[in-house]
Structure formats: structure tokens, C-alpha cells
Amino acid sequence: MKKSILICPRCGSDRIEVVLPHIGSTYECRECGYRGPMIMGDRELAEKLKTRKREQEGEEQPI
Ligand SMILES: [Zn+2]
Numbered sequence: 001m002k003k004s005i006l007i008c009p010r011c012g013s014d015r016i017e018v019v020l021p022h023i024g025s026t027y028e029c030r031e032c033g034y035r036g037p038m039i040m041g042d043r044e045l046a047e048k049l050k051t052r053k054r055e056q057e058g059e060e061q062p063i
């Protein structure tokens with residue numbers, strides 16, 4: 001059985017922290033600082049997102 005984890009939709013990290021629990025479930029990614037709803041998934045999905053982010057970054061040309 002695969003373990004469900006919270007994944008950052010922006011960078012694919014699973015280093016997620018709950019912030020401001022009194023206003024609801026707000027999560028923050030400790031990796032990229034993204035704040036908002038997270039994706040429920042597994043390690044496989046996390047790796048996919050990480051790969052996608054790397055590819056996107058590779059396409060961007062630094063000025
Ligand atoms: Zn992130």
C-alpha cells in the first residue's frame with residue numbers, strides 16, 4: 001500500500017508545514033515557500049513534479 005503524503009504543487013517537495021491553523025488548513029512548503037493548498041499524493045507523484053520543475057527551470061534562460 002502506498003503512503004499518502006502532502007506534496008507541494010509548485011516544486012514537488014514533501015517538506016510541508018501547517019501554518020496559521022486557526023484560519024483553516026494553510027500549508028507552507030519549506031522548500032520553495034509556496035503557501036496554499038497542497039496535493040495529496042505519493043512519492044511517485046512527488047518525483048514527477050520535481051522532474052517537471054527541473055525541466056521548466058531548464059527552459060528558462062537566465063538573462
Ligand atoms: Zn514547494
